Each structure stands twice: as structure tokens, then as C-alpha cells.
Amino acid sequence: MxxxxxxxxxxxxxxxxxxxxxxxxxxxxxxxxxxxxxxxxxxxxxxxxxxxxxxxxxxxxxxxxxxxxxxxxxxxxxxxxxxxxxxxxxxxxxxxxxxxxxxxxxxxxxxxxxxxxxxxxxxxxxxxxxxxxxxxxxxxxxxxxxxxxxxxxxxxxxxxxxxxxxxxxxxxxxxxxTPAEHDDAVALVSHLPQLMASLTAGRLVEAPEPALGLAGQGLRDVTRIAASDPRLWSAILTGNAAAVGTHLRGVRDDLDGLLEALDRAAVDGPLALGAIAGMAGVISAGNDGAARIPGKHGGLRKRYSEVTVLVPDEPGELGRLFTEIGEIGVNIEDFQMEHATRQRVGMAIVSVIPASATTLETALEERGWRVVAP
Amino acid sequence: MxxxxxxxxxxxxxxxxxxxxxxxxxxxxxxxxxxxxxxxxxxxxxxxxxxxxxxxxxxxxxxxxxxxxxxxxxxxxxxxxxxxxxxxxxxxxxxxxxxxxxxxxxxxxxxxxxxxxxxxxxxxxxxxxxxxxxxxxxxxxxxxxxxxxxxxxxxxxxxxxxxxxxxxxxxxxxxxxTPAEHDDAVALVSHLPQLMASLTAGRLVEAPEPALGLAGQGLRDVTRIAASDPRLWSAILTGNAAAVGTHLRGVRDDLDGLLEALDRAAVDGPLALGAIAGMAGVISAGNDGAARIPGKHGGLRKRYSEVTVLVPDEPGELGRLFTEIGEIGVNIEDFQMEHATRQRVGMAIVSVIPASATTLETALEERGWRVVAP
Incomplete structure (x- = not known):
């Protein structure tokens, strides 16, 4: 512009x-x-x-x-x-x-x-x-x-x-x-995830401190959008109540099935009749659904190779890593940072095209970086 | 080592x-x-x-x-x-x-x-x-x-x-x-988020293609861990059935409250009695819970300033950005990539200490980067 x-x-x-x-x-x-x-x-x-x-x-x-x-x-x-x-x-x-x-x-x-x-x-x-x-x-x-x-x-x-x-x-x-197609689509890809993030985070309000100390990247990802504005979201959700309700009712039905399977396992042990199948069904459906989310540029989700590098949490270290990746001449397709608890070290997860992964690993190790195997 | x-x-x-x-x-x-x-x-x-x-x-x-x-x-x-x-x-x-x-x-x-x-x-x-x-x-x-x-x-x-x-x-x-404290903690910070991610992603299995095209970073974050292994997770979840069941039942109760509020709004309009309060309560509780998740190194979540830079999706561009941030001499505290749909451009969100934000923005703009205001 x-x-x-x-x-x-x-x-x-x-x-x-x-x-x-x-x-x-x-x-x-x-x-x-x-x-x-x-x-x-x-x-x-x-x-x-x-x-x-x-x-x-x-x-x-x-x-x-x-x-x-x-x-x-x-x-x-x-x-x-x-x-x-x-x-x-x-x-x-x-x-x-x-x-x-x-x-x-x-x-x-x-x-x-x-x-x-x-x-x-x-x-x-x-x-x-x-x-x-x-x-x-x-x-x-x-x-x-x-x-x-x-x-x-x-x-x-x-x-x-x-x-x-x-x-x-x-x-x-x-x-x-159409307006109805729009409302149904955003109920599914925007409003439902907002509610699921909020519901998950809401369970943490009363959590004991040591439990929160075990939190990892999974919990952080699921609850990131739970920090959203309650006033704006109340207007959005009530303004799309029918469509959101339909998808949330689908979740509730799956959730009731899960609770039934968990109750069986709690009473009769982990191998209770139907318990494993109840869990596996929900996790498998989640696999299938997640695979349908388009990746960059609306295409299918690309498979990149991940190269994980330990980065000391000191000024300039992450910058130095990227400077050196630039020097090595490998293009970064995606990047994620995982923060370690209790130690001053982070894991930089660098996504590159599979053909570049070995080059990058070798070059980084030669420069003294600790690359997490393999 | x-x-x-x-x-x-x-x-x-x-x-x-x-x-x-x-x-x-x-x-x-x-x-x-x-x-x-x-x-x-x-x-x-x-x-x-x-x-x-x-x-x-x-x-x-x-x-x-x-x-x-x-x-x-x-x-x-x-x-x-x-x-x-x-x-x-x-x-x-x-x-x-x-x-x-x-x-x-x-x-x-x-x-x-x-x-x-x-x-x-x-x-x-x-x-x-x-x-x-x-x-x-x-x-x-x-x-x-x-x-x-x-x-x-x-x-x-x-x-x-x-x-x-x-x-x-x-x-x-x-x-x-104790074993019970452990099981309750992981039910909350690991097993529950897994199920919530899977339940959300499971709703996408039947979603129309155009709806998926509207997916943004929020949906991607909430469902990232939904790609987990069904066999391993079935054993984990049934092996911790009682603790997982307790937290999931808490979610179900909140979810039932939401459904009631959504139903009222669907029938009597967005301003139906209690509908707004029902939504706002869940979103606010999510705010409070998310704020309790410890950040880097087990401390409280630090507030960094975010500098957002538009990065053309061409080989070397992200590497060049990090090379230049290294040259500018600002330490990157955290980093996130948001991918744009339909256009070959991404947004690099660089977190820095508030005191460095203006320096970084100015220096990047001088070097010809498009920094998203302010």
C-alpha cells in the first residue's frame, strides 16, 4: 500500500x-x-x-x-x-x-x-x-x-x-x-474454538499451584485465545446463538460419550468394556478433523521437517541462531519456540523443507549449536 | 551433557x-x-x-x-x-x-x-x-x-x-x-486439554470446505495437539479415568450453562434474559484461568511488547529478518508466525522487552521492512 x-x-x-x-x-x-x-x-x-x-x-x-x-x-x-x-x-x-x-x-x-x-x-x-x-x-x-x-x-x-x-x-x-453459510462457518472455526479454549482455561481457576507448574506447550496452545474480551465475545456469541448452539451440542454429545467411557474405566478399570474404544474414537476423529484444516496459503497442510535447537535464554542468542541459519542459506518455513520450565534454555523448533533438514542440522552442529537428535 | x-x-x-x-x-x-x-x-x-x-x-x-x-x-x-x-x-x-x-x-x-x-x-x-x-x-x-x-x-x-x-x-x-496429586494435575494440564482439542477438531470432520477456508490462528492453536496418537492416549485416559472424569464433568456443567444461554438467545434474540451474562461468565473465567498458567521459567507470564512485521513468503526472507534483528542488537524474547491465507505473505510477531520495541520498529522500517502499526 x-x-x-x-x-x-x-x-x-x-x-x-x-x-x-x-x-x-x-x-x-x-x-x-x-x-x-x-x-x-x-x-x-x-x-x-x-x-x-x-x-x-x-x-x-x-x-x-x-x-x-x-x-x-x-x-x-x-x-x-x-x-x-x-x-x-x-x-x-x-x-x-x-x-x-x-x-x-x-x-x-x-x-x-x-x-x-x-x-x-x-x-x-x-x-x-x-x-x-x-x-x-x-x-x-x-x-x-x-x-x-x-x-x-x-x-x-x-x-x-x-x-x-x-x-x-x-x-x-x-x-x-450467504449469511447463514457465514454464520455456520464462523460458529465452527472461530466461535466454537473460543468457547472450548475458555472452558478449558476456566477449569484452571481453582487449580492447585503445583499442578499449574506441570503445564506444557499443549495447554498453552489450547488456551491462548481464552484471554479474549468478554464483552465483545458475549455480543458475538449471542448474535450467532443458533449456529454456535448446534456445534456446541455436537461437542456435548461427544463429551457425554467420553464421560460414560471414563466412568466405566473408573469403576471397572482401564480395560472396562467399551472404555478404550470410547477414548480412541474421539482422539481419532480429532486426528481426521485437524488434518482438514488448510495450511499456509489455503493449500493442504505441508509436511516440513523440524530441526530442534537448544537456545540458551540469553540476550542475542535467538537472534544469533537466526543470523546463522540465514548464513547457512536455509529458508525457514515455520518457527516455534518451546520454553523450558525451571531452566534457562529454550527449544527453537525450525521447520524447513525435508531436503534441507540434514544440511541445517550438520551446519548448526558445526557452529556449536546443540541440535536435538535425530 | x-x-x-x-x-x-x-x-x-x-x-x-x-x-x-x-x-x-x-x-x-x-x-x-x-x-x-x-x-x-x-x-x-x-x-x-x-x-x-x-x-x-x-x-x-x-x-x-x-x-x-x-x-x-x-x-x-x-x-x-x-x-x-x-x-x-x-x-x-x-x-x-x-x-x-x-x-x-x-x-x-x-x-x-x-x-x-x-x-x-x-x-x-x-x-x-x-x-x-x-x-x-x-x-x-x-x-x-x-x-x-x-x-x-x-x-x-x-x-x-x-x-x-x-x-x-x-x-x-x-x-x-503423591500419585493422586500427580494424576489430578496431569488430568487438568495435559489430559483435559488433549480431549478439548480432540473434541474441537472432531467437529471439523463434516465441515464444508469453504468454512475451513476461514480458519485462522485461533483454531490452529486450539487443535494443534489433536494430531496425537489414539492408541497411546486411550491407555493414558482410561488409566486416569477418575481424575479426567472429574475435570471433564466440570466442563460439561459449564457447557450445559452455555447451551441454555445460547438457546435463550436463539429463541428470544441476542439480548434474551441471562444470555449475555451466561456468555460473559464463561469467557471471564477463561481469562482468569489462562492468566494463572506460568510463563517461561516457571515465573509469572511476562508482558512483552509485540512487533509485527510483514514477511514475504520467499526463500531467505524470514532468515533475513532475523539476521537483521540480530544486527540491530535487540533480543527476541518470543516469536510467533501467523500465516496469511490466499496471499504469499506472513506476519512475524516478535516479542521484545517494552524498552526495545520502538528501537526495533524504527530500525526495521529504515531497513525497508513493513512493520504493522503501531
């Missing part, structure tokens, strides 16, 4: 963004950087001023030029009201929202009298950060992420095109789905 | 390892490297020979010197039988096992007649890899990991000391607990 006015500015007329949080301000930053005139409105004057100060656009005024596109970037529980107000206030503009639930917003809009919904296209950029607000905004937030554009009958094809252009101009990949 | 015979060799007499898989072979490798005489026995002659070939020790023979320590490294469902046989065969040796469940093994042993259990000390090194077998073994497998040593009345203090020495000599940190 360069700062010169580009053909993007020519495509979009003035864009009005309502809601100056992380998403609204990031969209404003990305469009402003391409020379598109952007105005920003937020119920909070402070949020509005912060977004302006980070360069996301000018503060909206009544005398503003008529927008051709309005982006509503407010929480899902107020999105429909704001979309409706914008459709009425700007009778020629395309209006989109970027809330993470779609059917409930459309249903609320459909229930309102005398609204021209042909100009409304619900969308959802699959991007975010742990921090919120315009202070965390970035013109690059959407680069390489999917941006769902919801489709339905009666929608103006030009409106759809305008919202697709918005996604593409911000570096995202547009994905068209 | 250097290769010279050390005082470790003097502390341990001959060590006999039964079970030549990942753990047994890794223990053999670690001890052999320190000059301790190690013999290996495995029901599979192939596994036994492979462990010998990787340098884990000599194949056990009847004319072997009398061992002072026997390490039983077989699956949990056969551990008690093997421990009993070893206690009988070697009436002066200390016998330990390294299975990941402890109470059930002790109970099986206690039920056997005429066994001298004072010489038995159950233990559990909290180490593993995704791959299994002696081929994946490493003398460094236990470095920096906790190694639980279970204690109970009637245990010979010298036997306890011998197993503590084993853990320390292999680089692990010994942690003493």
Missing part, C-alpha cells in the same frame, strides 16, 4: 466510516493511504479524535461530501440500527457492515419498514488483534486475510462489487457466502 | 531400561553419554536393536551385571506387570517407571502378593515429542522439563534419592507429589 493516490481513489468516492475502533480505523488508514477521502464518525468523541490522529481520516461533519460507500464498524449488537440510519441518511450510498455475525443483523434490518436493502451488503473481514481501539489500528490488518461478503437475492450487483473492491483494495481475499 | 565419564557414572551403577521407545531410548542415550553402563530390553527385538543402534545402550543379556536401577518405560497398561517382574528379578535394585499415570499402576502393584514395594518409586518425566520410537530419541529430551517423582509412606528414602538423581542427571527438574 503506497501513499500515492492510485486508481483505488478513482474507484471509490468519499467513504464514510461509522465506528472508529480497531476495524473502522484500520479500514480508514488503509483507504487514506491510497488517497481515498475518508470521514469518520463515532459515538465517542475521544475514539473519533484518536482515529483522526492516527491518520484514519477526517472527523465527519454535516457539510461533508455525499459518500458513495458507508462502512459500519460498530459492535454486532448495534450494527443493524446503525446500518438502517446510514441507509436512510445516504440514499445513494452502498452500505456495508463488518460485524462478525450476519444473519441476525439482516433479520433485524428486514424487520424494519421502508428500508432500501438492495444497497446493503453485509461483510466480515476475518482479521483482528488482541488489542482493540484505533490505537492498535493498522493499514495492513486485512492483508492476506479472507473477507467474507454475504450474498442474497435482491442485492444490487453494483453494491456487491463496491464491497468486493473495498476488500481487495485493503489486501484481503473476498469470499462470497 | 558431555561424553566424558562423570560423577554421574559413579552415582549410578548399571542401569537396566525395559521398553526401548522414545522415553526409554532417550533415557539410555542421556545416561550412556555420561558414561553410565546401560542395558536395554524390549518385547520387540527390532525396537531393541534400533535403540542400541542410536546409542541408547547394550541389548540386555542374562549374564548382565546386576543393575542398581531399573527404569520401566512401557505403555501405562502394562507398566505394573513389568515393574512387578523387575522387582522380583532384581531384589536389590531400585525400580521406577515413567508412565504418565501413577495411581492405577500403584494400585495394581499393591494388589499383587509378596512384592517389596519399598524399592519402587513411580515417576513421570513431562517430556515427549510428536514422533515416537527410539528413532526420535534424544539425550536432551528431558532438559528443562519437570519430572514428577511420586512419594508415599513406606518408600525407601534411598530409592527416592536414586530416582531424583536420575531426573537431575538427565537435565530435568524433579517435582515431588
Amino acid at each position: 503506497n501513499a500515492e493516490p492510485s486508481n483505488v481513489a478513482a474507484t471509490h468516492g468519499p467513504v464514510r466510516i461509522v465506528g472508529a475502533g480497531l476495524l473502522g480505523a484500520s479500514i480508514g488508514l488503509g483507504l487514506s493511504a491510497q488517497g481515498v477521502p475518508v470521514t469518520l464518525a463515532d459515538a465517542s468523541p475521544t475514539a473519533q479524535a484518536l482515529a483522526r490522529d492516527v491518520g484514519a481520516g477526517a472527523i465527519a461533519r454535516t457539510e461533508d461530501a455525499v459518500p458513495t460507500l458507508v462502512v459500519v464498524a460498530v459492535p454486532p449488537d448495534v450494527a443493524a440500527q446503525v446500518v438502517a440510519a446510514e441507509l436512510r441518511a445516504h440514499p445513494d450510498a452502498v452500505v456495508t457492515d463488518v460485524a462478525s455475525v450476519k444473519s441476525v443483523i439482516l433479520a433485524e434490518l428486514a424487520a424494519m419498514a421502508s428500508l432500501d436493502l438492495s444497497r446493503y451488503v453485509g461483510s466480515h473481514p476475518m482479521a483482528g488483534r488482541e488489542r482493540s481501539g484505533a490505537g492498535a489500528a493498522s493499514a495492513d490488518l486485512f492483508v492476506g486475510r479472507p473477507w467474507v461478503i454475504t450474498t442474497r437475492e435482491g442485492m444490487d450487483p453494483q453494491a456487491l462489487l463496491a464491497v468486493r473492491s473495498l476488500a481487495v483494495d485493503l489486501g484481503a481475499g473476498p469470499v462470497q457466502m | 558431555n561424553a566424558e565419564p562423570s560423577n554421574v557414572a559413579a552415582t549410578h551403577g548399571p542401569v537396566r531400561i525395559v521398553g526401548a521407545g522414545l522415553l526409554g531410548a532417550s533415557i539410555g542415550l542421556g545416561l550412556s553419554a555420561q558414561g553410565v553402563p546401560v542395558t536395554l530390553a524390549d518385547a520387540s527385538p527390532t525396537a531393541q536393536a534400533l535403540a542400541r543402534d542410536v546409542g541408547a545402550g547394550a541389548i540386555a543379556r542374562t549374564e548382565d551385571a546386576v543393575p542398581t536401577l531399573v527404569v520401566v518405560a512401557v505403555p501405562p497398561d502394562v507398566a505394573a506387570q513389568v515393574v512387578a517382574a523387575e522387582l522380583r528379578a532384581h531384589p536389590d535394585a531400585v525400580v521406577t517407571d515413567v508412565a504418565s499415570v501413577k495411581s492405577v499402576i500403584l494400585a495394581e502393584l499393591a494388589a499383587m502378593a509378596s512384592l517389596d514395594l519399598s524399592r519402587y518409586v513411580g515417576s513421570h518425566p513431562m517430556a515427549g515429542r510428536e514422533r515416537s520410537g527410539a528413532g526420535a530419541a534424544s539425550a536432551d529430551l528431558f532438559v528443562g522439563r519437570p519430572w514428577v517423582i511420586t512419594t508415599r509412606e513406606g518408600m525407601d528414602p534411598q530409592a527416592l534419592l536414586a530416582v531424583r538423581s536420575l531426573a537431575v542427571d538427565l537435565g530435568a527438574g524433579p517435582v515431588q507429589m
